[in-house]
Amino acid sequence: MTFRKDINGLRAIAVLAVLLYHFRISGFGGAFIGVDIFFVISGYLMTGIIFSKLAVDKFSLLNFYIHRARRIIPALAVLCVAVWLFGLLYLPTIDYRELLYTIQNAILFVSNIGFANQVSYFDTPSQENWLLHTWSLSVEWQFYLIYPIVLILLRKFLSLRSIKYIILFLAIVSLVLCIVQTWFSPVKAFFLLPFRSWEMLAGGIVFLFPLKLNNNTYAKLIQYLGFVSIALSIVFINTSMPWPGYLAIVPVVGTMLIIWVNQHSFILNNPVSQWLGKISYSIYLWHWPFAVALTINGSINEWQYVVYSFLITLLLAFLSYFFIETRVKINKTKVVQIICYLLIIIFVVALSSITRHLLRDYPKLRANIMSKDFYKIDSISAEKYLSIARYCLVSHDMKQFPECKAGEGEPSLIIMGDSHAAAIYPAIKKVNPKATLLWTHSACLMVEGVHYINNMQPGCVNLFKQKKALLETQYSNVPVLFVNFLTSYISEKNVGNIYFTKPTTSLNDLQQQFRKAYIHSVCEIAKHRPVYVLKPIPVAGTNIPKHMALSLVLHGSTVEVTNPISDYYKNNDFILETIELAKKQCNIQILDTLPYFCADNKTCITTENGYPLYFDNNHISQYASERLAPIFEPIFKHKP
Template identity: 35%
Template sequence: MKFRQDINALRAVAIIGVILFHFNNEWLPGGFSGVDVFFVISGFLMTSIVFRGLESDSFSLFKFYVSRANRIIPALAFLCLVLMVFGWFYLAPDDYKTLGKHVLSSMEFSSNFTYLNESGYFDKSAYTKWLLHTWSLSVEWQFYILFPIILMVLKKYLNVQNLKKVFLISTIFTFVIAFFLSYSNPLSAFYLLPARVWELLLGGVAFLYPLAIQDKNKKRMELLGVSLIILGYFLVTEQTVWPGYMALVPVIGTYLIIVSNRQDSLLTNNLILQFIGKWSYSIYLWHWPLVVFGIYFSITNWWLFGIPLSIILGYLSYRFIESIKFPTYDLWSSIFKVKPMWMFLFTGILAAGAYNTNGYDFHYPQKLQVIGKEPFNGPLRGLHCQNYDNQKECQFGKGDVAAIVMGDSHSGAMIRGIDALYHDKGAVVDWTLGACPTLSGVSRYRQKKWTSVCGDYVDSVIKRASTKYQGVPIFIINRTAYYIDGDTESDRMNDQTILVKWQNKIFRPSSTFDMKSKLAKGFIETACKLSKTNPIIMVRDTPEYPFDVPTEMQKSLILNGELSRVKISRKSFTERNKWSDYIRTQAQKECGVKVLDLTDAFCDQDYCYGDKNGHAMYIDGDHLSPYGSSLTIPLMSEKLKSMNINF
């Protein structure tokens, strides 16, 4: 096919939108739709290659695959190798392990599935994933694999004209599928081929059904196409269901520019756009790791350096890697001659090694390795005792039951300290149920369906406490702030996350004040039910951190050569716990529950700390480690004595 300047300029328009969005999403809130522009372009080019080959009976499937590999793999493999070298020196073991996993899935072109199972594209955790942007390459590669095979099979039974009709019908049909999938399962729709294939097919329609347009109308069509793409950059936002019907805006815009086929316009004759378009693939590869780099090192106004660097590195990658002319082959027997395949294997083996050796942990200093392993040195007690069977009951120690601990996984993390206090008094019963708040009648969303297992369990233990354990003190420990206001850790943060369902209302981090008030009332009523037959001690939430504490400690050691304290402001901790503190205070007023505040074990007047004396107090961003739990014992003992609670 003759070089199309309009398509090359379109690539520039697409990459500019994507880069500006990623470096600052306030500039172009819909800039991510530039990826959809790329999809249409790819569909047009791939359809032209495959159909021309099929029409002339000269199409070679193997040659097609090799050509795609020659185009895509070398620059991608080089980027991955650079990140692997960078990670060797600057990433903590768990982060390097994760990078290995992501490099492997990127080289396998399955990273869209990997990221689908990890988090949403717009979640804050996205900015910690060095190769998140390769999800779109994976979608394209999956299309490249399936598309020619399907056309080759259909060509055996259909003539070219009927094949074109099937193509057009398929484009409409897959758009309908994408529309419904976008609303029924938006995360899958964003990442997976079935919801994106219509965009690629529409590019094919532009090739198969070229429009006969007068020159004066071509100009208008091109202008309309450009306007639609730019309108999409400003009209679409992260909250837009994507790729729903709004995706038609940039996709139709791209289609109109392609079918107008103007090679002498202001857009196509723009020298800057032509250069950027030529380098666009490499710019796309490099820009996202640079975005993450600026966040990883907390560089202010990083875009001032990151955007120019994206273009410079993109040019260098194009000039010295993309421009290499690797030979193509027609026969499958030549597979071992395909150089990109060896790049794929070499990079994949290195990445698999990083993943399977915890980031090649042997190359880290011993002190850094200890930080990563230390949180698990000692029994985590309740974390292994998840009572999803309502009749199951974990017990620590011997003798009569002296205390009961109930709540979510935070109670399981803290039970070590309570068990130590009651060690000589009797046994401690563990009523931990992970991810389940102590809230009667509550439901949680698990495996794509609502389940009442949490509420049923709470109701069953309320009954059990009044019959079997009447008078035994019960410690209620929850990550209460999470159920009211959502998560703090970046890899799980999303304003649309479903927290719980209670009294037929679904609660999210964005729920209204009135709804949160009702949920708080539910917590209070549950505690008061329990207090009718048992002394109740509600433990104040422990500080939470927006990162993995051991990893943050390792990161400070790697970057600074010494450990710096992992901390948040005490003010932010207090702000975070307004609702949970309200719940405990009201329960104290209404039904006499005791409130156990262990904040001073973690915080001074100004800050709350995730580490002490070089040791991690948490196993992640919110669960106490055995060491952290042990630090609560002296303060717990003092507080319980002041409450006249026997232990």
């Protein structure tokens, strides 16, 4: 296809938008739509390449794959090796293991599938994933693999004219699926190809149904309308809105209009836009690790660090473009070229896989290259798999729940809650001379009558029902301790996702339904036994082991992270009020961790003596948990 400067300029707009969003530049909350611009461009170019060759019966599937591999795989492989090395030297082992898994998914172009089974793209854990941005490369590569095969098969039976309308139909179907899926499961709608393919097919529609405008003024007006659509999307769309869904139509159509009219524009055709457009792929590859580093280090809002990161990104992108994208060419037969690119993929997969197995089988290998300070951090970080997973934290799909007993003798305490409940067990262990029953479920709001839309947490609902029934016949007078990360459930993002009596329509609606159900739940159990409720534990706000490790890299020492106690009260005021109301109604006992975390009543600490008090951004470490033991002593002074 003929090189088009306007499309190259659109690439510059797309990658700049992505950078504005990822580096948290104020006023550009919807700049993540840069990826959607890339999707439309890819669809236009791929459709043009394939149809132009199919029309004259000269399309080669192998050639098509080779050209895509040449552009994408070498630069991505270099990035993967670079983050592999960085992680080996500087990341806590637990985070490094997760990175190695992501490296494999990225180079195999399935990272979007992995992310679709995790949390939202916009949530904090995702923003700390070093290769999160590879999700879009995976979506595009999957499209590149499937799209030409579908067109070849259709061409055997249909005319090109008929295929055009089939593509139009498929785009509409994908769009409808996207809108519906965004309502029911926005994470899957965001990451998975079936719900994103309409954006690339939209680019194909531009090629297949060209606009024929004889009036240059009309063409200019259409182009300006496209610019306005993109600009409005960047400024006014934000992460609280359903995405991609119907809102994605705005930037997609805007991009389509600009490509359709093919007009000269200073915005697109100036030398800076052209240069940025040429290296846009490498910019996209290299910018994200710097954004992650700034996020973890707490420097993402400091302009000087953002400027430095932006400049380093441009330098690395230029080097990547000049020495990898344009220089790596394998001048051999088609089969040999395919084999060479497959070998690159195999090398990266083997590198990450072997490293993962070495870390698993020889966990002390990295200790030889760790400083004493780093070893403290690494030991706490590893608790993500140790302190919680071994204490009977059940999963979402279980229907029957075997008794989970920790300690010896008769149970003298029952802990009910989510992963925060499991995390405080080391404290209980220090002060409980007998056994503890742990009835805990990951990401479970332990309240009677809770409903999750689409039955997302059946195990959680079943667990509470079964254990409440058990309490009516067994464990008479054994105290129950409730520990839940309540603020994470009763929040704006869960409006419509969690409800108790009827689907919720507002945060206030969710809060009021929760309050009534929560007080009823704890008071029902308190009728026949002592009930203790732990007030919300302060959250760190950032992954503390990651932050400390990165601080060692950047500053040579760990940098303390503290949070004002006012943030704690602001985030938890409704929950604290609800707990107090429950106490008034049924005389439950309230326990509080604030005297430990926020001893001066002004700021809350996240580290102590060089040890992280959290193993991520909200779960307390075993080190911290053991120091909370005195808080729970009153439970065991209870006399039945």
